[in-house]
Amino acid sequence: MRRFATIKDIAKALGISVATVSRALRDAYDVSPQTRKLVLEKAEEMHYKPNFNATGLVKSSTHKIGVIIPAITNYYFSTVITGIQEVAQSKGYNIILYITNDSPELEKKIVYDLSLSSLDGLLACVSSPSDACKHFQELIDDGLPVVFFDRVPEEINISKVMQDDYNGAYQAVKHLIEKGYEKIAHITGPKGVFLTENRLRGYQDALQDHNLALDNKWVVYSGFSQKDGESDVAQLFTENLKTPDAIFAVNDRKAIGAMVALKRKNIRIGAEVGVIGFTNDPICEIISPTLSTVAEPAYEIGRKSCELLLTHIKKSTFIGEEVVLSGELIVRESTSRV
Amino acid sequence: MRRFATIKDIAKALGISVATVSRALRDAYDVSPQTRKLVLEKAEEMHYKPNFNATGLVKSSTHKIGVIIPAITNYYFSTVITGIQEVAQSKGYNIILYITNDSPELEKKIVYDLSLSSLDGLLACVSSPSDACKHFQELIDDGLPVVFFDRVPEEINISKVMQDDYNGAYQAVKHLIEKGYEKIAHITGPKGVFLTENRLRGYQDALQDHNLALDNKWVVYSGFSQKDGESDVAQLFTENLKTPDAIFAVNDRKAIGAMVALKRKNIRIGAEVGVIGFTNDPICEIISPTLSTVAEPAYEIGRKSCELLLTHIKKSTFIGEEVVLSGELIVRESTSRV
DNA sequence: ATTATTAACGAGAACGTTATCGAAATCACC
DNA sequence: GGTGATTTCGATAACGTTCTCGTTAATAAT
Structure with missing residues (x-):
């Protein structure tokens, strides 16, 4: 011992x-x-x-915050965590990592097993659809400060930090239209996620505002991975008589999957079919052709979420606040017609 | 309250x-x-x-393990952490993340501030050069179970988990030689790191075993980043009269930096200059030309490290063990002469 | 009927720390 | 030189749990 x-x-x-x-x-x-x-x-x-167990016991504060996140093996999430970690560390807080693998069941189990008293607060990016977040609601009702980031549940009334998905998507699609693309498809994530719904609305509104018709066949729902992007494109190009001349992907990974699928079909990216993503993964600059995208402020989202949570922890009367950070359109080769 | x-x-x-x-x-x-x-x-x-503070206090075990890592925004480290996290979670342990940003000073501060009694064990990938790990030695002397992974300090006698850097490097260089490249340069990391020294030895031995001359001018030391790879190549191609016809990079990020630099010089990768990396970052398959590399068992390293630490924690008499996991040569376009 | 055995529970100490209260000891002040 | 204020410190109770003993009551064995 x-x-x-x-x-x-x-x-x-x-x-x-x-x-x-x-x-x-x-x-x-x-x-x-x-x-x-x-x-x-x-x-x-x-x-x-x-001995932090002893101090935590007597002061009923542990200086630990939990972070629940679907995965960390991608640019966006690992950057968010880096931001969180930096703020936390500078204020003397430790972060405890929980990875859900995008599984609602695992998320539920993690949240349920969470010991409220050994955590001062919680940051969460949810895997479950918005309407199935009872487990989080219970935590909040029990008095644990919680801040959601990126994928936030719709109904829960609490602090949330996210990027401006609607406007980002709108800008991306507007850019495609201005480049002369007219038959624009959207490959998105699962239904019922706030983030994807917002990007979808941005896509739809941009089309309507520019007098382009909406076609439900050109919106493909699936997961968030590169493989999903590949299969989405396969679906788009087999099911439809009219094939699209541009693709707006819900994130860069799916956009890259789309590019892979297009290359396999010997379709020239940009010239024949434009592709734009969302995130600004460093891979965008490395892939050929380079990928246009909407840059998400991942690092800032991490920092802001953590700062917000810390003020929550300090003053328990703090009212929920919604922070929306705007992205930036980044134009590269994949949306160039020449 | x-x-x-x-x-x-x-x-x-x-x-x-x-x-x-x-x-x-x-x-x-x-x-x-x-x-x-x-x-x-x-x-x-x-x-x-x-209340885990209370249980931890009375049982003097916290079910928390610390993970000290230079960064998490890259494929290798985030995959290692995923492996660690999975094993830890399945055994009821939580992981607390510390990010050093590759700064020896920050690492020192983190280790020094670490509360032994609120951690059951520690996993660490060191940023400091091998000869400056006194701070870790103190922790170990005080009785905290520690397992090092990837970048391990040389002298400390304790469990270590790493990939077979020597043989991986040897295979990579042997592959270049077999492809007909003869003037092979090596862009590596900082001096005094066990991992880079091993890869360097593999490089040197492979050259010698195939009767190729060693030239110190063709070994460039710098950091681990893509930018470092770019500047290393710039240096290689300006300083030397004889320019290399192949580059072995200490990791994929530097290899990609090298590719970027070569493309900028309009040098055809593969045909004129072969490039091979180390890691098998998913980006290898996406970049054009696709990048040959030595696949590191990142996920397995994470799992094994955590498993080893847990047995350490269980039986305090457990003797240090060195685990070496072998990598796998993966041949792609960047080392093809046609 | 008496004793041994077991099942089910309670009392209280302990873990390492902080917080409250009070007791000395020192000092200043008129 | 007595009073009050201040400085410095110690005893002790908490925090929420587990663990070691007891203790009681019910059951089994003789």
Whole structure:
């Protein structure tokens, strides 16, 4: 059994009380400079490190925040986490990582097993469809500060941080139209997710505002992965008599899947079929042709979410706030007709 | 101040003792089925969740393991973490993430501030050069189970999990030679890192075994990033009268940087200059030409590291073990002369 | 009927820390 | 030199759990 130096050991070694040691290690408002110095030296010598279980127990605050996220093996999420981590670390908070693998069941289990009392707050990007977030609602009702980011549930009234999906999508589609594409398809994520619904609305409104017809056959729902992008395109080009001349993908990974599928069909990207994504994954600049996209402020979303959560934790009366960060259209080769 | 239902609240509500409630919530060896049922129902009703600070305090085990890693925004590290996380989660452990940004100073600070008593173990991929790992040694001396992965310090005698860097590098260079490349340069990481030294040795031995001369001018040391790869190639092609006809990069990101630099110089990759990397980042298959590489078992390294740490935690007498997982040569277009 | 055995539960200490309260000891002040 | 204020410190109760003992009541064995 491991045993580390405690405050008691220091007290015994110096022949003073634990209360004095405790004071010396924190604020020195009630301890003489001499004993304070003695204590600090002894602590250093004995490799003393505070036991956060004990402090957490008595102060009922743990300086730990949970982060629930579908995956981390992609640019967007890993960048968001980096932002979260930086803010948390600078304020003395640790982050505990939970990965749901985009499985609503696993998410539910994780949230249900979550020990409220060993977490000061929670950041979450949900995998479940918006209408099935009871498990989160319970946490919030029990008083745990929660901030949602990116994929946020619609009904829950609490702080949310997200990019401007609607306008980003609108800009992307408007760009396609301005480039002269007219038969624009959209490959999106699963139904019932707030984020995808917003991008879909942006797509639809951009088409309507420019007098282009909506066709439900040109909207393909599936998952978020590259493979999904490939199969979506396969579907688009077999099912329809009229094939699209441009594709707006819900994210870069699906856009890349689309490009792979198009290349396989020997369709020239840009010249014959324009492709635009959403995220601005670094891969956009490396793939050939380079991929136009809407840059998401991933890092900023991470930072902002964490900052918001920390103010939530500080003052429990804090009211929910919705932060929308805007993206930026980035034009590259995949939407160039020449 | 938040207050959650505790074991005491359940006891009071049911008019029984806390000891009985505690027993009912864990093993039922000493409690009647009826009261057990009552307790479980009440716990459910009151949204009771165990307080891990309290359990951690009394059992002096926290079910938390720290993970120290330079970054997470790349394929290799995020995949390793996913592997770690899966094993940890399945065994009821949580992971706490520390990101060092490849800064030895930050790493030192993190390790120094680490509370031993609030962690059951530590997984670390070091940023510091091998000879400056005193901060880790202290932790280990104090009795914290530690497992190093990927970038491991040389002297510290403790469990380590890594890929077979030497043989991977050897295979990569041997492949280049077999393809007919003769003037093979190596762009590597910083000096004094175990991993890069091993890959360098593999490079050197492969050349020697095939009767090719070593030239120190063709080994460029710098960082691990894509930008570093670009500048390394710039350096290679300006400083040398004889320019190389192949480049072995210490990782895929640098290989991609090299490709970018070569393309800028209008040098045809493969035909004129072969390029091979190390990692098997998914981007290898997306970039054009596709990038040959040595696949690292990132996911397996994460899983194995975590498994090893957990056995360490279980039996404190466990002796350090070195695990070397082998990679796999993957041949693609960037090393094809046609 | 008496004793041993078991099943079911309660009382209380312990884990390492902070917080409250009070007790000395020192100091200043008139 | 007595009073009050201040400085410095110690005792002790909490925080929520588990664990070690007891204790009681019911059951089994003689």
